Structures are given as structure tokens and as C-alpha cells.
Amino acid sequence: MVVILLEFSLLLSFPVLVQSAKILTVCLIGGSHYLLFDEISHNFHQHGHNVRMLLQLGNPVITGFSYGSHADSYQTSTWSLGDSYIKQYNGWFLEQQTQFLLGRDNFRNFLNFMGHLSYQCDKLLGDEEMMGFLQREQYHMAIIDAFNPCSFILARKLGVRYVAFFPGTLNGPLSIALPSPVSYVPVFGSQLSDHMNLWDRAKNLLFSLMAPIGLELVWSQFKEVAELHLSPHSPPGGLEELHQDAELWAFNTDFSLEFPQPLMPYTVLVGGLLSKPAKPLQQDLESWISGCGEAGFIVVTLGSMVSTVSVDHLLLELTAGFSKVPQCVIWRYDPQQWPSNLDTPPNLKLLSWLPLNDLLGHSKACLFVTHGGQNSLLQALYHAVPVLGIPLFGDQFDNVVRAEAKGLGMTIRPTDITRERLTSTIQILIQDNRFKSAAMSLSRIHQSHPVPPGLRLIQWVEHILHSGGGAHLRPISLLQPWYQRWLLDVMLVSSLVLLGPLVLYWALFRRRVGRRKDKKIQ
Numbered sequence: 001m002v003v004i005l006l007e008f009s010l011l012l013s014f015p016v017l018v019q020s021a022k023i024l025t026v027c028l029i030g031g032s033h034y035l036l037f038d039e040i041s042h043n044f045h046q047h048g049h050n051v052r053m054l055l056q057l058g059n060p061v062i063t064g065f066s067y068g069s070h071a072d073s074y075q076t077s078t079w080s081l082g083d084s085y086i087k088q089y090n091g092w093f094l095e096q097q098t099q100f101l102l103g104r105d106n107f108r109n110f111l112n113f114m115g116h117l118s119y120q121c122d123k124l125l126g127d128e129e130m131m132g133f134l135q136r137e138q139y140h141m142a143i144i145d146a147f148n149p150c151s152f153i154l155a156r157k158l159g160v161r162y163v164a165f166f167p168g169t170l171n172g173p174l175s176i177a178l179p180s181p182v183s184y185v186p187v188f189g190s191q192l193s194d195h196m197n198l199w200d201r202a203k204n205l206l207f208s209l210m211a212p213i214g215l216e217l218v219w220s221q222f223k224e225v226a227e228l229h230l231s232p233h234s235p236p237g238g239l240e241e242l243h244q245d246a247e248l249w250a251f252n253t254d255f256s257l258e259f260p261q262p263l264m265p266y267t268v269l270v271g272g273l274l275s276k277p278a279k280p281l282q283q284d285l286e287s288w289i290s291g292c293g294e295a296g297f298i299v300v301t302l303g304s305m306v307s308t309v310s311v312d313h314l315l316l317e318l319t320a321g322f323s324k325v326p327q328c329v330i331w332r333y334d335p336q337q338w339p340s341n342l343d344t345p346p347n348l349k350l351l352s353w354l355p356l357n358d359l360l361g362h363s364k365a366c367l368f369v370t371h372g373g374q375n376s377l378l379q380a381l382y383h384a385v386p387v388l389g390i391p392l393f394g395d396q397f398d399n400v401v402r403a404e405a406k407g408l409g410m411t412i413r414p415t416d417i418t419r420e421r422l423t424s425t426i427q428i429l430i431q432d433n434r435f436k437s438a439a440m441s442l443s444r445i446h447q448s449h450p451v452p453p454g455l456r457l458i459q460w461v462e463h464i465l466h467s468g469g470g471a472h473l474r475p476i477s478l479l480q481p482w483y484q485r486w487l488l489d490v491m492l493v494s495s496l497v498l499l500g501p502l503v504l505y506w507a508l509f510r511r512r513v514g515r516r517k518d519k520k521i522q
Contacts, residue, residue: 024142025051026145054130079130103414103415141161141162141461142161144164145167168253171188179262183201190204251271265472281359289362297362300322309333317422321422327347332351384439407437
């Protein structure tokens with residue numbers, strides 16, 4: 001009888017557990033960010049939820065790629081600042097690409113980028129028609145791009161609970177109170193591994209002290225926008241508050257690539273969303289690969305947003321270096337932008353867009369030359385393909401340090417590329433079996449996780465929905481002032497308790513000595 005009642009209660013609760021939720025995904029940046037949110041939106045739709053993506057178009061344009069790969073899946077609401085602004089913005093971004101290739105990535109450029117995102121945010125939040133539509137939909141949950149502070153402000157304006165999805169590694173967001181001992185957890189931008197000597201730890205400590213300053217400078221770009229578009233009773237005190245209000249943090253990383261570190265209950269790792277078993281290639285690509293012979297082929301891409309190399313001498317060195325290897329080379333490069341005065345070597349094929357996952361999963365893929373984007377590295381790791389990293393900006397420098405430390409590949413800075421160095425490094429990576437062996441070992445670790453990353457994210461978000469929020473996952477440390485979190489108040493009181501008597505004794509001792517001297521003088 002008890003068993004029958006238990007089964008009956010489970011049947012009654014089952015419809016509640018699987019009911020469809022209304023979920024808003026927010027993608028205000030193009031490139032790899034869109035690819036991730038497209039996959040996330042599709043996965044939730046496939047799992048029975050009512051999903052709509054808010055997609056900002058033209059930010060920036062991905063050459064050779066068309067939006068809507070899952071057009072028969074979730075719903076999309078697109079928004080744009082118009083062709084004139086898009087042209088202006090993409091022109092600015094193209095110039096930034098050139099600076100990156102010249103090795104001129106710095107924090108000022110990053111703040112300029114945040115300034116552009118802030119301007120776009122102001123226009124989006126000021127669009128009464130779009131905001132009114134989204135508010136009327138009354139979503140149960142939003143999944144937002146945690147890289148863009150505007151996503152947090154938008155969720156606050158809509159009054160919807162949100163899950164923060166960060167498209168990079170664990171050390172990206174700087175204010176979610178993850179336990180991160182600086183003795184072995186590298187700080188963002190430090191370009192350190194988890195094996196640090198004395199000077200490395202000193203550098204890491206310095207970066208950790210500077211991190212809150214950087215966070216405040218980023219928030220300064222969005223503060224006025226938040227105050228303007230949020231009601232007087234709801235503007236956040238800062239980016240830290242918006243970060244900590246997230247019901248859950250999901251990171252596009254995995255401990256097969258990430259350095260081990262402590263986690264909190266409100267964090268989940270879902271790296272590898274874009275990694276899948278390879279599909280058969282189109283006949284023209286398969287025929288080209290067959291012509292490569294036993295040497296195999298090399299895949300080259302410097303990111304979804306970098307369609308050309310606009311530095312002439314670098315392009316010349318890359319082309320000359322690729323021409324000297326016995327492997328074929330397939331390079332994501334807009335053929336229409338290829339310089340007319342530069343011949344393409346017989347072993348080089350240019351395409352404006354590559355089916356990256358399927359190429360890396362091909363049996364004859366022997367090396368991946370990449371900018372070190374997180375998605376690219378995870379796909380290479382999934383398919384056990386060694387990498388040659390050419391980092392350009394942002395987190396890519398830290399990413400390739402992880403790849404090198406794990407034995408997945410090697411790195412060359414764009415300013416250090418010569419045809420001789422490129423050719424010799426490629427041959428080392430292909431001929432030295434240690435790199436392929438490490439790639440295969442990391443691939444086994446990555447793929448042996450009991451729950452695939454897409455389903456892992458769905459299960460955690462559904463847990464948040466069913467339990468009424470993520471408050472039970474957030475420790476009280478998120479509400480503590482920084483001085484309490486670091487026990488500075490305890491250390492101050494302890495110092496006073498311990499040093500107070502000593503100071504008092506010293507004062508009394510000096511006073512007594514002073515009196516004796518006065519008596520002797522008299």
C-alpha cells in the first residue's frame with residue numbers, strides 16, 4: 001500500500017517537474033558568443049522549454065556565416081542599431097584586429113570596447129517597443145552572457161531571475177567570491193600556470209590586488225546607463241552586486257583544460273558545448289583532403305571574428321611558412337580579401353567559413369593553428385588534435401598557457417612569427433608523439449564525464465526553476481563586506497588585543513624611566 005501511494009505521489013509531481021518554462025537567452029555580442037548561445041537556446045528548446053533569444057545583429061559580422069542555424073528550433077527577437085552604426089563599429093573592430101596582430105593588446109583597448117558595448121546598451125534599453133514586449137512575456141528565467149555587463153542590467157530592468165553564463169575560464173569574472181588562493185590559482189591576465197615560483201606568486205598577488213580596480217573601471221563605463229534606465233529604487237551598487245545576484249554561474253570550461261581549484265555550489269562547468277562527433281564533410285572538401293595523401297592536413301583559424309590578416313608582413317610569413325610543410329593547410333580566410341599580389345601555395349586552401357568541428361574530427365587532421373579561443377581549444381581537445389596557439393587578445397593569452405601546461409601544444413606570439421619558426425614549430429608538434437599522446441589523454445578525460453555539458457546546464461537550470469531560485473547555493477560570504485570576507489576586522493581586533501598590553505607596558509616603562517632620570521638630575 002505504501003509503495004502504491006509513493007508511486008501515485010510521483011505521478012502527480014511528474015507533470016510539475018517537466019512543465020515547460022519560458023526562458024530568455026540574451027546574446028548581445030556576435031562571434032563565438034552567438035555560437036554558444038545558439039547551442040544553449042537549441043538545447044533548452046529540444047528539452048521542452050519555450051525559448052526566445054534576444055539577438056543583437058551586426059556586432060560584429062562573422063564573414064561566411066549566416067545566423068539561424070537552428071531556425072526550426074527556438075524563437076528569436078532581433079535588434080540592431082542600424083546599418084550606419086554597424087558599418088562604423090565593424091570598421092573600428094577591423095582596426096582593432098590589426099592592433100592585435102601587431103601585439104598591441106592592452107587594457108585601454110578593452111575599456112574602449114566596453115564603451116562601445118555601453119553605448120549599444122543605452123540604445124537597447126531605450127527601445128520602448130522591444131523592452132515592453134520582453135516585459136510582457138514574463139519569463140521564468142534568463143540565461144545571459146556574463147561577459148557583457150549590459151546583460152545584467154537588462155535582466156534587472158526586466159525583473160527576471162537570471163543564470164550567468166560566462167564564455168571563458170573560471171578566472172574571468174572577478175567578483176563572485178570563488179575561493180582562489182593566489183599561491184596556485186592564476187589571476188586573469190597573469191599568463192601564469194598553476195606551478196608558480198616565488199616571482200610568479202608575487203606577480204599573481206599583484207594582479208589580484210589590481211583586479212578590483214579593473215572591475216571598477218569596467219563598471220564606470222556602464223554606471224550612467226544603469227542609473228538612467230533602472231528605477232531609482234533598483235540601480236545596483238556596482239557590477240559586483242549584479243554578479244552576485246545571479247541564481248547560478250555556468251562556465252564554458254572543463255577541468256580537462258582548466259587548472260584544478262576550489263568551486264562553490266553556485267558554479268557549474270559546462271565546457272565543450274560546441275564539441276560533437278564529427279559529421280561527414282561535403283564532397284569537395286573530402287576530395288581535397290584525399291589529395292593531401294598520408295601527410296594529412298592542418299586547420300588554421302584565428303577566430304570567428306577575425307576573417308583576414310590585415311598585416312602584410314605577417315601574412316607573408318604565415319603563407320611562406322605554410323608552403324614549406326608537407327601537409328595541406330585549410331585556412332579560414334575571406335578569399336575576397338586575399339591580397340592580389342600574393343600567390344597562394346599549392347597546399348593552401350582558403351575558405352570564408354570552416355566546419356571546424358567536423359574538420360578537427362577527421363582522421364587526417366594532424367594540427368590546429370588557433371588564436372586560443374576557449375571554444376577552439378575545447379574542440380581540439382575533444383578531437384585529440386594538438387594545437388599551435390597564436391594568441392591575439394583578451395583571455396587567449398591565458399588560454400594558451402593552459403594548453404601548453406597540459407601538453408596540448410605550443411605557442412608563438414604574432415610578433416614573433418617568422419616562416420622558419422612557424423615551419424619548425426609545426427613539424428615539432430606533428431612529429432613529436434608527446435603532443436598527440438597528451439591530446440588523446442585529455443580527450444579521454446573530457447569525454448568521460450558522466451553527463452554531457454549541454455544536458456548538465458539544462459539539469460542545473462531546471463533545478464533552479466524547480467527549487468524556486470538558487471539562494472540555497474549561495475554562501476553568506478557573498479553578502480559580507482570585503483574586509484569581513486578576508487577576516488581583516490578579526491586581524492585588527494586580534495592585533496589590538498595582543499599588541500595593546502605591550503604598547504601600554506612600553507608606555508609605562510618609558511614613563512618610569514623618565515621619572516628616574518628626572519630624580520637623578522635633581
